[in-house]
Amino acid sequence: MIGITKKFDLGDGREVTIETGKLAKQADGSAVVRMGDTMLLATVCCKKEAVENTDFMPLQVEYQEKYAALGRFPGGFFKRESRPSEYEILIARLVDRALRPLFPDNFHAETQVLVTLISGDKNNLPDALACLAASSALAVSNIPFLGPISEARVGRINGKMVINPTVQEMENSDIDMIVAASMENIMMVEGEMKEISEADMVAALNFAHEAIKIQCQAQLDLAAMVEKANPKREYCHEKNDEDLRELVHKATYDKVYAIAKAQTTKHERADAFTAVLDEFIETISEEERDEKLPLVKRYYHDVEYDAMRNMILNDRTRLDGRTLDQIRPIWIETNYLPSVHGSAIFTRGETQSLTTCTLGTKLDEQTIDGAVIEGSSRFILHYNFPPFSVGEVKRVGSAGRREIGHGNLAHRALKPMIPFESTDFPYTVRLVSDILESNGSSSMATVCAGTLALMDCGVKIKKPVSGIAMGLITDEKTGNYAILSDILGDEDHLGDMDFKVCGTKDGITACQMDIKINGLSSEIMAEALEQARKGRLYILDKINEAMPAPREDYKPFVPRIVQVIIQKEFIGAVIGTGGKVIQELQRETNTVINIEEKDGMGIVDVAAANLEDIERAVARIKGLSTAPEVGEVYDGVVKGIQTFGAFVEFLPNVEGLLHVSEIAYQRIENVSDVLKEGDEVKVKLVAIDDKGKFKLSLRALLPKPEGWVEAPPRAPRSDRGDRGDRGDRGDRRPAGNNGNNNRSRPPRRS
Secondary structure (H helix, E strand, O other): OOOEEEEEEOOOOOEEEEEEOOOOOOOOEEEEEEEOOEEEEEEEEEOOOOOOOOOOOOEEEEEEEOHHHHOOOOOOOOOOOOOOOHHHHHHHHHHHHHHHHHOOOOOOOOEEEEEEEEEOOOOOOOOOOHHHHHHHHHHOOOOOOOOOEEEEEEEEEOOEEEEOOOHHHHOOEEEEEEEEEEOOOEEEEEEEEEEEOHHHHHHHHHHHHHHHHHHHHHHHHHHHHHOOOOOOOOOOOOOOOHHHHHHHHHHHHHHHHHHHHOOOOHHHHHHHHHHHHHHHHOOOOHHHHHHHHHHHHHHHHHHHHHHHHHHHHHHOOOOOOOOOOOOOOEEEEEOOOOOOOEEEEEEEOOEEEEEEEEEEOHHHOEEEEOOOOEEEEOEEEEEEOOHHHHOOOOOOOOOOHHHHHHHHHHHHHHHHHOOOOOOOOOOEEEEEEEEEEOOOOHHHHHHHHHHHHHHHHOOOOOOOOEEEEEEEEEOOOOOOEEEEEOOOHHHHHHOOEEEEEEEEOOEEEEEEEEEOOOOEOHHHHHHHHHHHHHHHHHHHHHHHHHOOOOOOOOOOOOOEEEEEEEEHHHHHHHHOHHHHHHHHHHHHHOOEEEEEEEOOEEEEEEEEOOHHHHHHHHHHHHHHOOOOOOOOEEEEEEEEEEOOEEEEEEEOOEEEEEEHHHOOOOOOOOHHHOOOOOOEEEEEEEEEOOOOOEEEEOHHHOOOOOOOOOOOOOOOOOOOOOOOOOHHHOOOOOOOOOOOOOOOOOOOOO
8 A cells, every 4th residue: 555644633523634655755755634625745855965064954944835726726927826925925934933943953954845735625724734744744754853743723712722723613713823832842833812811822822732742643653654764864964173162162251241241232242242253263373264263153152142141041131231021111203204194113222113004995905816815905014124224234125034924923913903894994004114223023013113103094993002022041951041021132043932922901912932942831931921911011001101092083195985885786876887987986076986795785985085075976876876766855957958848867867857837836838948958956756657757846846826726637648648758768767677666676777
């Protein structure tokens, strides 16, 4: 039999299958994971040797969705998969961040992990299975790996925790979190929540971890079946000189420790560290310098790592002099940019975000056309990280993975607080965060600046949101640790954890955690979350001081949008044949109009720079979507004069006959003596005959002369046609009415 298979149950009757040995057998390792009709193929390949003097893990993780997996054609001219979508990039990041810490520190061979969606099921999302597939491929390969690990999505539906809930179930969940873990420890967290408590989050993490242990055991069982065929390779990717290592440590450690305690700025500290390294390099003879320089730089980095961590653990103080839970100084300015809809500067220490908010119509919605995820989004958030923000010179290109990931985190944090469900807020929202300075926690500065920009714009957000990045320094030998609030860039780089937590005063709305050590206990996690809660509330107080509430109204140049709800049957009348009516309406009223059918009704959004134009458009839309009612009074326009009366348009594209006898109480010889084409007249709809023709009266709105007596109506004559009938214009009725006098159905416009 081809292939080896391992199956396990998620605990609710749903089965997951891991298969290896059938597909992609020339890769170093491959595995196919299946749940329902969702199938992922993961492959891993690794070069035999590392590039000389490489001191990092050159890992590449890619995720791709095949449109054929769901029976679809790719969009675009070429009709083939091209650059990855943001959704694919985010899944690749989830896998990368979980795998990377678990390769041996001294393993530096270039490694590539590719995960491909080969069969899709729109109710079982692939993102929670991608890491299981990747780790399974590594588990059955000969590549050194300290796993296995896996990921699981955890939701909470009606108060009950669920592993890998379906898309339909997630609609009622207040937690959407993906957790990565090994058998022993949690490694990575990413998700969004509806203002849950810290205790609920810890419970969700522990629930996910128990499910992940089952997935890890399944991989161990699978690996045991192929272990003899794929023994782990031997490697030697680092050459060391222990005497040189000790020499570097002795010559530089005390100096580096002193710099770490000096409470300098980021650039001052970096310059001082570089000076210490340069001073040591000068002690090496020129003949040996080229040979020893790579090792010296690696060992000096280890000195920086040890000195800064020990300073924090021993002295319980930070590189910039703060206590462990102290937040850097914050200053805020709103309405900084005069021409944008909303703007804010949020500066925390040496990290600064300038964020703008722009409001648009439904036409500005972002179209999402992935193989699995389709639809549109009314909320767009872009995060930009230019090189000058860290004082560097680099090529400026399109957004990278880091920018997409940080922007997605801020998007998740803010989205629940924007009132998209309100009929009073029909806007599409775009936030753009430009990081102007960065020394740690720029994504959290984006969350804070985004809140302020929304309020400066006048968006009635439900509650302000803030974010904080937490760090961790641990000593595995002694068990000593320090949890750091509002971490610096150096504390992120040299620390063991980067844990970002966003939320309101009432709970967490988004989080992201990366671990650089083997794992994190739930006790330390709970302590970090409580410290993050206090820091988040402190930052929210600063936001409320700067802007206690959103603006009462939008700025003058923000487009106004008024929403009109019409009966579904009138949508065609408002649009017109080939869009003629709506195009003319937009042109004549200087508006942008969008119509969609929702819940059996027509939702019409009318946008313009001023309310006067909107009011004119709304009046005409209401006219187009109103069924004529007997007894109602209308403002009409004379469209034609005949000897027997006048034809009056009393609703858009709807005309009726104003008979000569209904113009006035006195006798009128010539209609043209009292009415002309283009005259505006107020008329009353007095009757709709059995052919659907409309009878109008001006006389009915005039006061009766004294002593006036109505003449009795004449008996109908079957042989008498419409006097003065002029064909299709006689007592005009909407085209297509077919004489149906059922007034419950609106007339079709001519």
